Amino acid sequence: MAASTLSEVARLAGVSLATASRVLNGSSRKPAEDIADRVRQAADKLGYVPNAQAQALAKSSSGLIGLIVHDIADPYFSAIARGVQGAAREQNRMVLLASTSGSPAEEREAVAAFAARRADSIVIAGSRSARDEDALANAGLAAELDRYCRNGGHVGVVGHPVVGASTTEGYRVVEVPNEELAADLARELADSHDAGFVVVAGPEGLFTSDDRVRGFQRGLAEAGRPAAEVIRTGFNRAGGYDAGLALAERITSAKDRLCIFAVNDVMAIGVTAALRSKGVWIPRDATIAGFDDIETLRDFRPALSTVFLPLEEIGRLAAGATEGGSVTGSVKLRRSTEVPAGDPA
Amino acid sequence: MAASTLSEVARLAGVSLATASRVLNGSSRKPAEDIADRVRQAADKLGYVPNAQAQALAKSSSGLIGLIVHDIADPYFSAIARGVQGAAREQNRMVLLASTSGSPAEEREAVAAFAARRADSIVIAGSRSARDEDALANAGLAAELDRYCRNGGHVGVVGHPVVGASTTEGYRVVEVPNEELAADLARELADSHDAGFVVVAGPEGLFTSDDRVRGFQRGLAEAGRPAAEVIRTGFNRAGGYDAGLALAERITSAKDRLCIFAVNDVMAIGVTAALRSKGVWIPRDATIAGFDDIETLRDFRPALSTVFLPLEEIGRLAAGATEGGSVTGSVKLRRSTEVPAGDPA
DNA sequence: CTGTTAGCGCATTCAC
DNA sequence: GTGAATGCGCTAACAG
Numbered sequence: 160m161a162a163s164t165l166s167e168v169a170r171l172a173g174v175s176l177a178t179a180s181r182v183l184n185g186s187s188r189k190p191a192e193d194i195a196d197r198v199r200q201a202a203d204k205l206g207y208v209p210n211a212q213a214q215a216l217a218k219s220s221s222g223l224i225g226l227i228v229h230d231i232a233d234p235y236f237s238a239i240a241r242g243v244q245g246a247a248r249e250q251n252r253m254v255l256l257a258s259t260s261g262s263p264a265e266e267r268e269a270v271a272a273f274a275a276r277r278a279d280s281i282v283i284a285g286s287r288s289a290r291d292e293d294a295l296a297n298a299g300l301a302a303e304l305d306r307y308c309r310n311g312g313h314v315g316v317v318g319h320p321v322v323g324a325s326t327t328e329g330y331r332v333v334e335v336p337n338e339e340l341a342a343d344l345a346r347e348l349a350d351s352h353d354a355g356f357v358v359v360a361g362p363e364g365l366f367t368s369d370d371r372v373r374g375f376q377r378g379l380a381e382a383g384r385p386a387a388e389v390i391r392t393g394f395n396r397a398g399g400y401d402a403g404l405a406l407a408e409r410i411t412s413a414k415d416r417l418c419i420f421a422v423n424d425v426m427a428i429g430v431t432a433a434l435r436s437k438g439v440w441i442p443r444d445a446t447i448a449g450f451d452d453i454e455t456l457r458d459f460r461p462a463l464s465t466v467f468l469p470l471e472e473i474g475r476l477a478a479g480a481t482e483g484g485s486v487t488g489s490v491k492l493r494r495s496t497e498v499p500a501g502d503p504a
Numbered sequence: 505m506a507a508s509t510l511s512e513v514a515r516l517a518g519v520s521l522a523t524a525s526r527v528l529n530g531s532s533r534k535p536a537e538d539i540a541d542r543v544r545q546a547a548d549k550l551g552y553v554p555n556a557q558a559q560a561l562a563k564s565s566s567g568l569i570g571l572i573v574h575d576i577a578d579p580y581f582s583a584i585a586r587g588v589q590g591a592a593r594e595q596n597r598m599v600l601l602a603s604t605s606g607s608p609a610e611e612r613e614a615v616a617a618f619a620a621r622r623a624d625s626i627v628i629a630g631s632r633s634a635r636d637e638d639a640l641a642n643a644g645l646a647a648e649l650d651r652y653c654r655n656g657g658h659v660g661v662v663g664h665p666v667v668g669a670s671t672t673e674g675y676r677v678v679e680v681p682n683e684e685l686a687a688d689l690a691r692e693l694a695d696s697h698d699a700g701f702v703v704v705a706g707p708e709g710l711f712t713s714d715d716r717v718r719g720f721q722r723g724l725a726e727a728g729r730p731a732a733e734v735i736r737t738g739f740n741r742a743g744g745y746d747a748g749l750a751l752a753e754r755i756t757s758a759k760d761r762l763c764i765f766a767v768n769d770v771m772a773i774g775v776t777a778a779l780r781s782k783g784v785w786i787p788r789d790a791t792i793a794g795f796d797d798i799e800t801l802r803d804f805r806p807a808l809s810t811v812f813l814p815l816e817e818i819g820r821l822a823a824g825a826t827e828g829g830s831v832t833g834s835v836k837l838r839r840s841t842e843v844p845a846g847d848p849a
Numbered sequence: 850c851t852g853t854t855a856g857c858g859c860a861t862t863c864a865c
Numbered sequence: 866g867t868g869a870a871t872g873c874g875c876t877a878a879c880a881g
Contacts, residue, residue, distance in 0.1 A: 162619070162655040164858055175868045180860060190866070206651045211620040212566060213858035215557045216873050226601075232586040232816075234579065234800055241577040244603050253617060256571075256599045258589050272598060274507070275556040306551045310507040396803075425800075432803045455579055455770075455800050458741075458777045471577075509874055520852045525876065535850070558874035561857045 163205040172201035184209060215277060222252045224478060225273030225281040229261040233395075234453045235423065235470065239284045239317065242474020249480065252279065261285055261394075263296035270303045280313035282477045286394075287322055290364035297322045315477035319366045333476045334485040337367060337450075338374035340466045344420070344448060344490050345378025348464075351498055352446065354416040356387035359402040359430055361394030361422060368394060371422045371450055387420070394422075399429025406430065407437035410445050417445045418496065424449035424456050424465055431463075431495075446496040452488075462493035508550040517546035529554060560622060567597045569823055570618035570626040574606040578740070579798045580768065580815065584629045584662065587819020594825065597624065606630055608641035615648045625658035627822045631739075632667055635709035642667045660822035664711045678821045679830040682712060682795075683719035685811045689765070689793060689835050690723025693809075696843055697791065699761035701732035704747040704775055706739030706767060713739060716767045716795055732765070739767075744774025751775065752782035755790050762790045763841065769794035769801050769810055776808075776840075791841040797833075807838035 169179035174194060182195040183202055190198075201207075215221040226243050228236035240256070247254045255278060257269035266283065273281050281304075287297070301323035304314055308329030314321075315331045324330060348356070358375055361368035376386050390405065392398035399421055410417055421427035427449030431441055441447055441461050449456075452467035468488045476486065514524035519539060527540040528547055535543075546552075560566040569592050573581035585601070592599045600623060602614035611628065618626050626649075632642070646668035649659055653674030659666075660676045669675060693701070703720055706713030721731050735750065737743035744766055755762055766772035772794030776786055786792055786806050794801075797812035813833045821831065 162622075166858080176859080177861075177869080178867060181867090184860080194867090208616060208619045208651075208655075210561070210622060210858050211617075212557045212560045212622055213873090214860075216555070216561055216875090217858080217860045219873070221557060230586065231576070231589055232579070232582045232799070234577070234582070237577045237579070237582040237585075240582075240601070241575065241603070244576055244601060248603075253621070254601045256585070256589060256601045258586070258593075271553060272556075274553045276598070277507075277555060277557055306553070309551075310553075428803045435805070453800075454577070455798075458773045458804070460780070460805060511874080521875080522853080522877085523851060526851090529876085539851085555874050558857090559876075561859095562874080562876040564857070 162210070163207050165207070165209070168198065168202045168205055168207050171205065172198040174198060183207070184214070219277065221277040221279060223255050223273075223276055223278040224250075224252045225255045225257065225269070225276075225278040227257050227259060227266055227269050227281065227283045227285060229259060229285040231256060231258050233425070234455050235425070235451055236284055238454065238470035239474035239477070242471035243282050243284075243478040244474075245471070246475045246478035246480035250478075259285065261288070263288065263293050263300045267296065267300040267303050270300065270307060274303070274307045274310070274312065278312070280315060280479060281307065282315040282317070282474070283321070284317050284474070284477065286365050286367035287319055288362075288364045289322060289366065290362070293364070301325070313479065315479060317473050317477050331477070331479065332484065333473050335468065335473065336485070336487060337370035338377070340488050340490065341371040341374030341450070342378035342381065344450075344466055345375045346382050347490050347492060348418055348420070348448065348496060349379060349382035349384050351496070352418045354418045354446070356384065356418050356420065357406065358387045358389045359399060359406075359419060359421040359426055360389050360391055361398065361426075362391055365394055368422045375420055392426075394426065396425045396429040399426030400433045402426075403430035403433025404437070406445075407434050407439050410434070410439050411437065419445060419447040421447065421449050424451045424453045424463060427463055427465070428456060428459065441495050442497050443499055446498065448496050452491055461495045464493045464496040465491050467491050507555070508552050510552070510554070513543065513547045513550055513552050516550065517543045519543060528552070529559070564622065566622040566624060568600050568618075568621055568623040569595075569597045570600045570602065570614070570621075570623040572602050572604060572611055572614050572626065572628045572630060574604060574630040576601060576603050578770070579800050580770070580796055581629055583799065583815035584819035584822070587816035587821075588627055588629075588823040589819075590816070591820045591823035591825035595823075604630065606633070608633065608638050608645045612641065612645040612648050615645065615652060619648070619652045619655070619657065623657065625660060625824060626652065627660040627662070627819070628666070629662050629819070629822065631710050631712035632664055633707075633709045634667060634711065635707070638709070646670070658824065660824060662818050662822050676822070676824065677829065678818055680813065680818065681830070681832060682715035683722070685833050685835065686716040686719030686795070687723035687726065689795075689811055690720045691727050692835050692837060693763055693765070693793065693841060694724060694727035694729050696841070697763045699763045699791070701729065702751065702762050702764050703732045703734045704744060704751075704764060704766040704771055705734050705736055706743065706771075707736055710739055713767045720765055737771075739771065741770045741774040744771030745778045747771075748775035748778025749782070751790075752779050752784050755779070755784050756782065764790060764792040766792065766794050769796045769798045769808060772808055772810070773801060773804065786840050787842050788844055791843060793841050797836055806840045809838045809841040810836050812836050
């Protein structure tokens with residue numbers, strides 16, 4: 160990566176390095192217009208591209224913002240990524256991407272890598288987990304983040320404070336009211352459903368999943384309904400599919416009418432696909448709701464009831480677009496939870 | 505972003521800077537084990553994180569790979585991004601992300617920014633355009649890329665060579681057989697359809713779109729069919745929706761049976777949604793096929809006929825995961841193009 | 850095997 | 866207003 164340097168430009172323009180620097184990169188001191196032109200022309204002629212690394216080193220600020228997601232191809236994360244990217248652009252920064260599959264150990268590595276690159280801030284989009292097996296890695300992650308903050312870094316977390324963080328200094332948490340919204344959803348569903356409820360959740364310990372489950376149960380309780388059974392599975396489409404297969408059997412054999420709450424849209428789609436493969440139709444034989452209101456999934460039929468979350472905005476906030484810290488969502492009841500008329504729902 | 509430096513570590517460990525460098529960052533020369541331990545302990549105690557900027561400056565290789573997409577939230581791009589990210593991880597690099605909305609001017613800026621950061625390579629995922637209005641910006645983009653390559657950079661392009669590149673040095677093009685695959689699709693559809701064909705395409709000049717249109721027409725011709733009418737619209741869901749509204753009218757009034765080819769899946773979904781809103785059902789009243797085989801859309805019903813493209817692999821290749829340069833796809837006929845039995849298709 | 854030295858490309862005090 | 870000098874944090878030739 161050899162390119163022409165500032166001193167080459169300076170020499171060609173017949174000025175000093177300092178002067179060239181002043182005209183090419185904004186400085187408070189303003190060189191004369193004629194000399195400035197000479198420098199600009201020289202730069203142009205040499206195809207000068209300032210070395211951001213060197214600049215960063217000299218003024219110790221990299222203009223980088225690190226983003227950590229579980230999987231960039233997951234529409235939930237890519238929507239957040241869009242928001243982060245937008246905020247970065249406004250701040251004249253670039254975003255550094257890391258996908259970690261949700262493993263705290265890999266997240267820790269990513270944080271270290273971002274810190275090494277002296278990222279101005281780091282956004283952690285993925286849900287953290289409190290599983291025992293992750294305890295050690297989580298501690299490592301927290302330590303790495305704390306150190307990063309202590310060195311002046313800013314971190315934006317979506318959803319939950321980082322487990323084990325020893326300080327709040329430098330942290331910005333974008334609170335997502337998962338629990339409240341899930342409770343809202345439960346209450347609204349309770350209004351129209353006499354059926355039993357089942358929750359298809361992610362692995363225990365995943366905060367996002369746990370919050371939504373807790374909220375849903377609370378909502379049911381507030382509506383005077385018994386708690387829903389909870390099925391634990393993978394926090395993705397495949398997990399939903401597996402759960403769907405299990406549920407299909409129950410629905411067809413026991414002819415129970417069930418209202419299913421999958422803790423995210425992608426899982427809900429998986430459940431639906433599995434049910435359909437077994438001849439169980441939504442909303443004829445069972446109803447289902449998801450969470451997130453993923454844009455790409457809105458044309459799905461039957462239209463999926465869900466909870467809208469302003470994902471892009473969440474990304475913007477986590478990236479520090481504005482100081483505000485919390486967002487809100489709203490229940491979207493659609494076709495997938497419409498109990499057929501005249502049915503003993 | 506103040507953090508402890510190598511020299512602080514060296515001092516605390518009572519060794520020289522060079523020695524500290526050798527033990528902490530891989531070097532061919534190996535210091536003694538006891539001294540190495542001292543250094544590592546000192547580093548650990550100080551929470552030393554190497555400054556990647558400084559390292560990059562010193563050995564002029566940044567370990568960065570730049571990725572340019574139109575919109576990271578578009579599943580097509582996020583799938584490619586996953587591949588790039590994977591390749592980057594294997595190469596021990598990090599990916600820098602830029603979204604440009606497809607504007608060549610913004611792409612040029614992104615390339616400049618990547619060049620400034622001395623990215624080891626740049627991947628351009630978005631389709632380039634040959635519209636007259638973009639000519640100037642395209643020239644600028646080509647110039648920027650050429651310069652980048654001349655300075656030793658590598659660029660990976662998916663689909664098409666960059667318009668106006670003056671050299672092939674440093675370029676790696678991942679050829680996507682859009683035209684051939686679209687022709688395959690057309691031939692297969694011609695087998696089962698007596699109906700007329702309509703193509704819902706992106707704006708003229710967009711290479712990806714144009715190739716698919718051309719291929720489709722060629723396939724029809726080879727099957728002895730008249731050329732399809734082409735509707736130009738936005739290369740996204742909204743564009744598809746608009747086209748769908750127009751088509752709905754024609755389908756319901758003229759009761760023509762139509763087989764629609766939308767040049768990508770997202771557009772196909774838009775078309776389908778519009779048709780549905782007007783009471784036109786797929787595949788009962790019309791049939792439709794897309795392109796890309798987007799993963800998130802596979803559970804869509806009626807299942808969308810499309811052309812599978814190994815997007816993640818494309819990303820890997822463009823990022824230089826391996827030297828191979830071309831990929832292949834395959835036609836996936838599914839429910840959306842199944843002509844109802846006994847119907848005069 | 851270890852320490853010294855000289856840059857990498859640039860921003861920024863200082864003198865002039 | 867402009868130029869010379871210093872340092873950002875680190876790697877890589879060199880000496881020792």
